[in-house]
Amino acid sequence: xxxxxxxxxxxVLLVCALGVIYAAPNFLPxxxxxxxxxxxxGKQINLGLDLRGGSHxxxxxxxxxxxxxxxxxxxxxxxxxxxxxxxRNRPRESSANGAEITVLSPEDVEKAREIARTAExxxxxxxxxNNITVTYNEIAYRELIDRAIAQSLEVVRRRxxxxxxxxxxxxxxxxxxxxxxxxxxxxxxxxxxxxxxTAKMNFHLVNNEKTAAEARATGLPPxxxxxxx
Numbered sequence: 266x267x268x269x270x271x272x273x274x275x276x277v278l279l280v281c282a283l284g285v286i287y288a289a290p291n292f293l294p295x296x297x298x299x300x301x302x303x304x305x306x307g308k309q310i311n312l313g314l315d316l317r318g319g320s321h322x323x324x325x326x327x328x329x330x331x332x333x334x335x336x337x338x339x340x341x342x343x344x345x346x347x348x349x350x351x352x353r354n355r356p357r358e359s360s361a362n363g364a365e366i367t368v369l370s371p372e373d374v375e376k377a378r379e380i381a382r383t384a385e386x387x388x389x390x391x392x393x394x395n396n397i398t399v400t401y402n403e404i405a406y407r408e409l410i411d412r413a414i415a416q417s418l419e420v421v422r423r424r425x426x427x428x429x430x431x432x433x434x435x436x437x438x439x440x441x442x443x444x445x446x447x448x449x450x451x452x453x454x455x456x457x458x459x460x461x462x463t464a465k466m467n468f469h470l471v472n473n474e475k476t477a478a479e480a481r482a483t484g485l486p487p488x489x490x491x492x493x494x
Contacts, residue, residue, distance in 0.1 A: 340364035363400035
């Protein structure tokens with residue numbers, strides 16, 4: 266027959282009582298025990314989406330737009346160098362398949378190709394005839410996509426935090442998708458409205474070679490625009 270001293274029995278009962286007290290908020294409606302300025306425990310276990318219910322959303326990052334904008338910037342940089350070398354050229358339609366430029370004079374094609382080849386590291390040169398196409402290699406492509414996904418994850422995380430929910434799950438899935446799970450959010454339209462807002466910030470270098478009036482009179486150089494003061 267087991268024998269417990271009164272002190273040991275009291276300690277066992279105390280531990281059991283504390284366990285019941287701290288577990289009690291999980292069996293009662295949220296807010297029954299105030300968490301602020303209260304000596305009673307009020308924090309509940311955060312249940313997952315499978316136990317508590319909530320909102321689930323699968324997002325897809327538009328990697329084609331990311332590539333197209335990056336290739337546009339690369340094409341502008343190459344065309345700037347070509348103009349400095351007095352090589353006449355014109356841009357081609359924006360594409361996610363590469364920075365595409367057409368050299369107007371056949372005699373300048375080889376020199377233009379050399380300039381395009383060294384314009385940016387981790388790129389590959391293609392195209393036929395007077396057409397030049399510069400694409401990122403696998404390493405640069407992967408870094409570009411990973412950076413875009415990381416930025417998207419941060420934006421999604423900040424927006425979900427606006428809902429005031431506890432422990433949302435925001436994870437990357439596959440190459441260009443993001444899974445968002447918000448336990449306890451029974452209105453998916455709120456999540457859709459917050460995540461559906463468009464946010465974009467662009468940075469532009471200032472061209473000090475001409476004033477806005479001169480640019481309007483003589484025409485804008487390729488890759489430039491006039492912004493309101």
